[in-house]
Every structure is written in C-alpha cells, then in structure tokens.
Amino acid sequence: MGLLATYWATALGRLIIGLIWIMALVAVNALFLIWMERKVSAHMQLRLGPMEVGPHGAVQTVADALKLMGKELITPEEVDRPVYWLAPIVVFLPVLLVFLVIPFSRSVIIRDMNVGILLILAFSTLTVLALLMAGWSSNNKYAAFGAIRSVAQNVAYEIPLLITVMSVILMVGSFKLSDIVAAQGSYWFILVQPLAFILFITCATAETNRNPFDLPEAESELVAGFHTEYTGMRFAMFFLAEYTNMFITSAVAAVLFLGGWQGPILPGVVWFLLKVYALIFLAMWFRWTFPRVRFDQLITLAWKVLIPLAFANLLITALVLKLR
Amino acid sequence: MLKDKLKTALASLKLAQVSDGDYARTGYHLEVAAGPEQMPAVAQAMLDQGCFLESLTAVDWRESFTLVYHFASFAELCRTVVHASLTKETKGAEAPTISRVYPGADWYEREVYDLFGIKFAGHPNLKRLLLPEDADFHPLLKDFGAEPGND
Amino acid sequence: MIELGIEEKSYTLNMGPQHPSTHGVLRVLLEMDGEYITKAEPVIGYGHRGHEHMAENRSYQQFLPNMGRVDYLHALAYNQGYCMAVEKLVGLTVPERAEFIRVILSEFNRISSHLVWIGAYLLDLGAFTPILYAFDDREHILDLLDRITGSRLTYCFYRFGGTSGDLDEEFVSGARAFIQRLRSRFRDYESLVTKNVIFINRTRDVGVITREQAVKYGLTGPTLRGSGIPYDIRKSEPYSAYPACDFQIPIGEKGDVFDRYLVRILEMEQSLRIIEQALNQLPDGPIMADKVPKRLKPAAGEVYQAVESARGEFGCYIVSQGDIKPYRIKLRVPSFGNLSILPEVAVDNLVADLVAILGSVDVVIPEIDR
Numbered sequence: 001m002g003l004l005a006t007y008w009a010t011a012l013g014r015l016i017i018g019l020i021w022i023m024a025l026v027a028v029n030a031l032f033l034i035w036m037e038r039k040v041s042a043h044m045q046l047r048l049g050p051m052e053v054g055p056h057g058a059v060q061t062v063a064d065a066l067k068l069m070g071k072e073l074i075t076p077e078e079v080d081r082p083v084y085w086l087a088p089i090v091v092f093l094p095v096l097l098v099f100l101v102i103p104f105s106r107s108v109i110i111r112d113m114n115v116g117i118l119l120i121l122a123f124s125t126l127t128v129l130a131l132l133m134a135g136w137s138s139n140n141k142y143a144a145f146g147a148i149r150s151v152a153q154n155v156a157y158e159i160p161l162l163i164t165v166m167s168v169i170l171m172v173g174s175f176k177l178s179d180i181v182a183a184q185g186s187y188w189f190i191l192v193q194p195l196a197f198i199l200f201i202t203c204a205t206a207e208t209n210r211n212p213f214d215l216p217e218a219e220s221e222l223v224a225g226f227h228t229e230y231t232g233m234r235f236a237m238f239f240l241a242e243y244t245n246m247f248i249t250s251a252v253a254a255v256l257f258l259g260g261w262q263g264p265i266l267p268g269v270v271w272f273l274l275k276v277y278a279l280i281f282l283a284m285w286f287r288w289t290f291p292r293v294r295f296d297q298l299i300t301l302a303w304k305v306l307i308p309l310a311f312a313n314l315l316i317t318a319l320v321l322k323l324r
Numbered sequence: 325m326l327k328d329k330l331k332t333a334l335a336s337l338k339l340a341q342v343s344d345g346d347y348a349r350t351g352y353h354l355e356v357a358a359g360p361e362q363m364p365a366v367a368q369a370m371l372d373q374g375c376f377l378e379s380l381t382a383v384d385w386r387e388s389f390t391l392v393y394h395f396a397s398f399a400e401l402c403r404t405v406v407h408a409s410l411t412k413e414t415k416g417a418e419a420p421t422i423s424r425v426y427p428g429a430d431w432y433e434r435e436v437y438d439l440f441g442i443k444f445a446g447h448p449n450l451k452r453l454l455l456p457e458d459a460d461f462h463p464l465l466k467d468f469g470a471e472p473g474n475d
Numbered sequence: 476m477i478e479l480g481i482e483e484k485s486y487t488l489n490m491g492p493q494h495p496s497t498h499g500v501l502r503v504l505l506e507m508d509g510e511y512i513t514k515a516e517p518v519i520g521y522g523h524r525g526h527e528h529m530a531e532n533r534s535y536q537q538f539l540p541n542m543g544r545v546d547y548l549h550a551l552a553y554n555q556g557y558c559m560a561v562e563k564l565v566g567l568t569v570p571e572r573a574e575f576i577r578v579i580l581s582e583f584n585r586i587s588s589h590l591v592w593i594g595a596y597l598l599d600l601g602a603f604t605p606i607l608y609a610f611d612d613r614e615h616i617l618d619l620l621d622r623i624t625g626s627r628l629t630y631c632f633y634r635f636g637g638t639s640g641d642l643d644e645e646f647v648s649g650a651r652a653f654i655q656r657l658r659s660r661f662r663d664y665e666s667l668v669t670k671n672v673i674f675i676n677r678t679r680d681v682g683v684i685t686r687e688q689a690v691k692y693g694l695t696g697p698t699l700r701g702s703g704i705p706y707d708i709r710k711s712e713p714y715s716a717y718p719a720c721d722f723q724i725p726i727g728e729k730g731d732v733f734d735r736y737l738v739r740i741l742e743m744e745q746s747l748r749i750i751e752q753a754l755n756q757l758p759d760g761p762i763m764a765d766k767v768p769k770r771l772k773p774a775a776g777e778v779y780q781a782v783e784s785a786r787g788e789f790g791c792y793i794v795s796q797g798d799i800k801p802y803r804i805k806l807r808v809p810s811f812g813n814l815s816i817l818p819e820v821a822v823d824n825l826v827a828d829l830v831a832i833l834g835s836v837d838v839v840i841p842e843i844d845r
Contacts, residue, residue: 349566428693
C-alpha cells in the first residue's frame with residue numbers, strides 16, 4: 001500500500017493508476033449496468049429476467065460479451081471504410097477521458113483540473129461526431145436517418161444542459177468539481193435548484209439517447225438507427241459507450257446536485273456510487289414506462305420549452321445571488 | 325325507408341331487375357340485376373343514398389361471369405346485392421370501373437382482375453394485387469387446375 | 476445519390492415486408508420529401524394461400540378449419556360467420572344454449588384480439604412494458620378458451636347447427652373471476668397509457684379519417700367508429716344471442732388515432748358486460764340442432780352473412796349449386812377495406828406518424844391476403 005501511495009503522489013503514477021482504474025471501472029460498470037437493466041426491465045414487466053447463468057443471472061453479461069467477441073466482423077461492401085472503422089473508437093474515447101476529472105471521493109480524483117466541468121461538457125459533445133460518422137459511413141438510408149436525428153437531438157439538448165450547469169456554477173464560483181462538492185457541505189444543491197435538477201435529468205436523458213428520447217435507435221421505425229450496419233464487437237462498443245455515458249451523466253448530476261461523495265458513516269466512494277446508481281435506476285425507470293416522443297415534438301420541447309426554462313432558472317439564480 | 329328510396333332512385337336507371345330479397349334466407353333486402361355498363365350509374369345512385377360498398381367480387385359460370393356488388397348503409401339496415409352479367413369474349417371480359425365513385429372499389433377490382441382476369445376500364449392502377457406481378461394465370465377460374473400439376 | 480447541380484426532391488423508402496411495425500408481411504412503398512411522406516403504397520399478397528380456391532375443392536365441413544387461419548386473432552368470429560351462412564343456406568336453427576355459448580366465446584376472443592393490438596401498438600410507439608401486461612391478461616383468456624375448445628389461437632369450435640362442446644362450471648367461475656380481474660387492470664392501462672402525455676401527443680390529431688372517406692372506402696369496425704359513425708353489426712344487424720344482451724357502441728369524435736385507440740379500450744369493457752349478461756342468462760338445453768345431415772348439401776342459391784369481428788365486418792358470401800362443395804365462397808374481410816385508405820391518410824405525415832396510423836387501423840395481413 002505504501003508503494004501505491006507513493007506512486008499516487010507523482011503525477012505520472014496517478015495517470016497510469018488512474019487509467020487502469022478507469023478501464024476496470026468502465027468494464028465492470030458496463031457488465032453491472034447491462035445486468036441491472038435487464039433485471040429492472042424484467043421486474044417492471046412482470047417477468048424475471050436472466051436467471052440461469054450464475055445466481056440470478058449475474059454472469060449472463062459475461063456470457064453475452066464472450067459471444068459478441070466471437071462474432072464475425074461483417075463489413076458491408078459499400079461503406080466508407082476509414083470512417084466506418086473509426087466511428088466506434090471515436091464514440092468511446094471521449095467518454096473515457098471524462099473519467100479523469102470525476103471525484104469519486106475526497107482523494108480519489110485522477111486530475112482535479114480547474115476547468116473540470118467544462119472539460120466534461122466539451123468532451124461529451126464529441127459523441128455526436130461519432131454518431132454522425134457511423135450513420136454516414138454505413139451507406140444506408142436508415143442509418144443516415146438515425147444519424148441526422150441524433151445530431152439534431154444532441155445539439156438541441158446541449159444548450160439547456162449548459163445553461164442549467166451554469167446556474168449551479170454561478171452558485172459555486174468555480175469549475176473545479178471538488179469545489180462544487182465542497183460547496184454542498186451544509187445542504188445539497190437539489191434543495192435550492194429543483195428546477196435545474198429536473199432540467200438536467202431531462203437533458204441528460206436526451207443526450208444519452210435513452211427513452212423517451214431514443215429516436216436515433218428507434219427499433220420499430222428505423223430497424224436500429226445509426227448502428228444498423230454494425231455487428232459484433234463494433235456494435236458492442238456503441239453499446240458500451242451508451243452505458244458509460246449514462247454513468248458519466250449520472251455522476252455529474254450526483255456531483256452537481258446530490259453532494260458528490262458526501263454522506264455519513266460510509267466511505268465517500270460508496271456514497272458516490274450509491275447516488276450514481278440511484279440516478280441510473282431513475283433513467284431505467286423512464287425507459288420502461290414511457291412511449292417514445294416523436295421527433296418534431298422532441299425538438300420543439302428543447303427549443304421552445306427547455307431553453308426558456310433554463311434561462312429563467314439562470315436569471316433567478318443570478319438575482320438571488322445578487323440580492324444576498 | 326331506405327329500401328323504398330333506393331327502389332325509386334334505381335327505377336330511373338332502367339335496370340333489368342329491382343326486387344325485394346328474402347332476408348331470412350339470403351341476407352339481402354334488395355336484389356338488383358344490371359348490365360355492367362350501368363354499374364357506375366348504379367354506384368352513384370347508391371352513394372347518393374349514403375350506402376357504402378361492402379364487397380365486390382365475381383363468380384365464374386364457365387360461359388359467363390357475374391360481377392357481384394354488395395352495398396349496405398351505416399344509417400339503416402338494408403343490404404343490396406347487384407348482379408352484373410359479363411360474357412366471356414375472346415379478348416377478355418371487361419367492365420367499367422366504379423372506383424371513381426367509390427375509391428374503396430379500387431382494391432376490390434384489382435383483386436377480381438388478379439383472380440379472374442376481368443379487366444376494368446378506366447381503373448387508375450389495374451395491377452395484380454395478391455399474386456406476384458409477373459404471374460400469368462388467374463387461379464379462381466373454373467378451368468384453372470384442370471391440367472395436372474396446376475392445382 | 477446526389478449529383479452536383481441537380482437537386483433531389485424526393486426519394487423512395489421501402490418499409491417491409493420484414494419490418495417490426497408492419498404487423499405481418501406488409502410492404503409499404505414510401506416516397507419521401509425529407510421526413511415527410513408524399514406517397515404511400517401498400518403492397519400485399521405475400522401471404523396469399525388461396526383460401527377461396529380451397530373452398531371450391533372441399534366440402535363445407537372440410538373448410539371449417541380454414542376460417543381460423545384467415546384471421547387468427549379473432550378466429551371464432553370467422554367460425555361463427557361461416558357457420559351462420561351455411562345454416563342460413565341449409566335452414567338449420569341453432570339451439571339457444573349454443574347461441575349463448577357462441578357469444579361468450581366470441582367476446583372473449585374479441586378481448587384477446589384487442590389486447591394483442593394494444594400491446595403491439597404501444598410497442599411500435601416505443602413503450603416496452605404494456606405489451607407484457609396485455610399478454611399476461613391474454614394468457615388467462617387463452618387458458619379459459621383452451622379448456623373448452625382445445626386450441627389457444629386458431630379456434631374451430633362451432634359446427635353447423637351449434638357448437639362441438641359445452642361449457643362447464645369451472646369455465647363459468649373462471650370467467651367470472653377473470654372479468655373482475657380485467658376490470659381492475661383497466662385502471663392500470665388508463666393511468667399508464669390513456670393519460671400519458673407523450674402518448675396523447677403522439678396520437679391526438681394524427682391520421683384523421685373523415686366520415687365521407689369512411690363511406691367511400693367502406694370502412695368498418697373500430698376504424699370506422701373512431702370517426703363517429705355508430706355502425707356495429709351486433710347492433711345494426713343483430714344475430715345470435717346479441718339481442719338478449721344490453722351493451723353500448725363506443726364511438727369517437729374526431730376520427731384521429733387516439734379516438735380509434737379509445738374505442739377499442741371501451742369496447743373491451745362492453746365485451747365484458749356482454750359476457751357477464753350471457754353467463755347470467757345461459758339457458759340449459761342441447762348444444763347442437765337435431766337432424767343435421769352428415770353430408771351437407773345446401774339447396775342452390777346464395778347467401779351473405781355479416782358478423783362483427785374485432786377489426787370490423789366480416790362477410791361470408793356463399794354461392795351454392797346444390798353440391799357438397801360450395802361453388803364460390805367470398806370472404807369479405809374488414810382489414811382489406813381498412814388498409815386501402817392508407818394511401819390517402821398517410822400523405823404529408825412523418826414516418827413516425829405512419830407507424831402510428833398503420834397500427835391504429837389494426838390490420839391482420841393474413842386476412843387481407845387470404
């Protein structure tokens with residue numbers, strides 16, 4: 001342990017250990033989340049879900065992953081090869097990089113940058129590029145449709161997300177994630193910014209392409225949307241990226257509104273993970289309850305409802321802070 | 325009574341037969357016989373009285389066809405059947421379409437063409453409906469299937 | 476794809492024949508302008524099996540099982556329609572008890588058909604949970620019907636002159652218990668679906684069918700009643716034991732997709748009422764007419780018999796020449812007319828709306844193709 005602590009002290013050591021930690025976390029998280037999704041959806045639908053492989057199907061995801069890895073990587077003939085190959089990588093890398101600034105507890109942050117939240121928001125938008133690359137290069141009308149929809153959706157919901165985050169930053173006065181957590185020492189921000197919390201959750205659901213905003217993947221309309229032409233491990237990358245994205249947005253929500261890793265008795269990491277998974281459960285609850293919103297209604301919601309609300313929230317926050 | 329209004333409306337068209345049907349035995353209130361060329365006028369008369377086209381089909385009597393039109397009404401129970409006899413000419417039987425009056429007849433007429441080979445003059449889109457477009461037979465004709473291997 | 480200098484205004488999109496939302500083997504050729512549809516043409520016939528041809532080569536009894544395969548979701552209505560048509564031709568009277576049994580079983584079948592529709596329709600719209608709730612309820616109906624008829628889906632239970640089996644005490648008590656259970660489940664459907672804002676936004680004012688269109692296309696069933704026309708064969712041309720039951724015909728106002736959905740939900744409740752009343756009034760007696768000839772040779776003539784199936788009016792037109800085989804049978808199926816209105820209603824809608832409209836018309840492709 002002493003060796004680990006000394007390595008942790010150096011910047012390079014932090015980076016290396018951090019990267020190993022991220023890889024492990026992403027893999028275990030994906031494994032766990034896929035199992036959780038299947039179990040949650042099953043119980044909401046009056047059935048049991050996976051029960052055979054391992055106790056209550058706990059090892060099912062491993063079996064599925066092994067199956068996916070063994071599948072043939074079929075590349076359709078008319079695709080734009082370099083773009084087609086790069087898309088799954090581009091969708092995954094920014095998500096990994098965002099993990100650098102997430103505060104799992106007081107000391108477990110890989111690099112506590114002073115532009116923390118800005119980095120997260122900036123890198124999250126890179127996934128849009130990946131979706132567009134995937135949809136365009138597939139040379140398939142359905143995939144192109146899915147990509148176009150997802151770009152419009154992501155761009156539209158990015159704006160109220162940013163403005164909502166701004167309201168919280170105004171209260172804290174710093175972009176550093178550890179500062180944001182520290183500022184919630186006496187009370188969590190969800191109590192003073194309930195509207196911002198609701199807006200954030202809505203925008204996050206749209207950013208991660210989850211139901212009721214999962215049009216880019218609408219199975220019953222476009223077969224499979226932008227990843228129609230992807231099979232095997234490449235498809236798994238998109239899948240993995242979606243679940244990791246869910247973790248990221250829930251982590252950011254936990255940091256911004258639920259006090260990060262703070263909580264009595266239990267260690268910080270445990271509290272943090274509990275909050276993150278509670279928010280993920282909420283997202284899953286949405287998915288299995290609501291039908292899908294139609295595309296034009298989706299965009300109308302973003303531009304005509306959420307943006308004005310977000311601006312209003314920002315103004316009110318600014319006013320209240322000024323008057324204090 | 326709708327039946328009487330229909331009788332009056334159809335009387336002016338000088339049809340071969342307009343008589344009451346035996347509802348308990350056949351399910352018809354009104355039985356009409358007309359020539360195929362009179363059908364568009366008959367259909368217009370039925371539409372004017374608010375009737376809808378229930379069904380349109382054909383029966384192959386070997387020496388001739390009979391086109392059978394069923395009309396009914398949403399407002400009042402009155403089923404009308406119209407039988408229109410078509411002789412089989414060597415070129416192929418043809419009858420005028422009623423799809424200009426009842427757009428719903430479009431598909432029924434395509435089906436009759438598909439299964440019997442009866443053409444409808446003036447139809448906007450007389451393609452086969454149920455069989456593949458390049459099929460060269462009409463399966464509901466009575467002499468279809470007479471050769472072995474054709475059934 | 477796009478040539479420099481030439482602007483491509485519209486392109487063709489092909490939906491199906493294998494597609495999650497077309498409810499069977501249906502192909503819809505779409506011409507699109509961006510996301511808006513300029514032309515929609517359904518292509519059918521992938522499931523044509525030649526039932527009407529088969530009818531000419533089989534005796535009347537041998538053709539009975541075919542009716543269950545035409546519309547497998549409401550097979551008992553087709554069974555009933557065909558039996559009644561032949562009974563009219565031959566002049567058979569069905570005993571009272573058999574009529575009530577026919578009504579009870581048909582209404583159960585109607586509810587199970589509507590449950591399938593709700594589940595599949597909401598799945599198209601993106602709600603993944605209601606289909607499992609609906610199928611759970613449907614399992615109870617299928618168990619009840621399985622006990623009596625021996626089949627779960629393609630029933631062939633009625634015979635010329637009555638039914639081939641009788642109801643027993645266990646069925647009656649099971650049916651009564653199920654009625655109570657389904658009534659409480661309707662509350663769940665209402666809060667989960669009917670009052671859901673997202674669902675209402677997807678279905679209100681979408682795919683409006685006017686009364687003039689309904690008359691011109693010969694629509695029947697809930698597709699017609701959503702547009703406000705109260706035409707239901709069970710009330711307009713009563714048959715079997717329906718005159719003894721007191722029920723209402725739910726109708727919509729605007730003729731949009733939401734109205735057609737609501738009509739079906741309310742129809743299920745009315746079906747429950749009919750079953751309850753029929754169970755209360757179930758008379759004792761024989762279940763088959765006496766003196767039904769073994770080789771049925773109806774007199775020459777023709778008959779048209781209409782019954783109300785879950786999708787609309789099923790009409791059975793039989794031409795007989797006094798032979799043991801029918802000369803011609805025409806099956807007038809409701810989905811045929813109901814689907815033919817799609818090209819007109821689909822224009823200027825988004826693809827997502829097309830899915831909503833197509834689902835709301837409730838087509839079963841095998842009955843269109845026969």
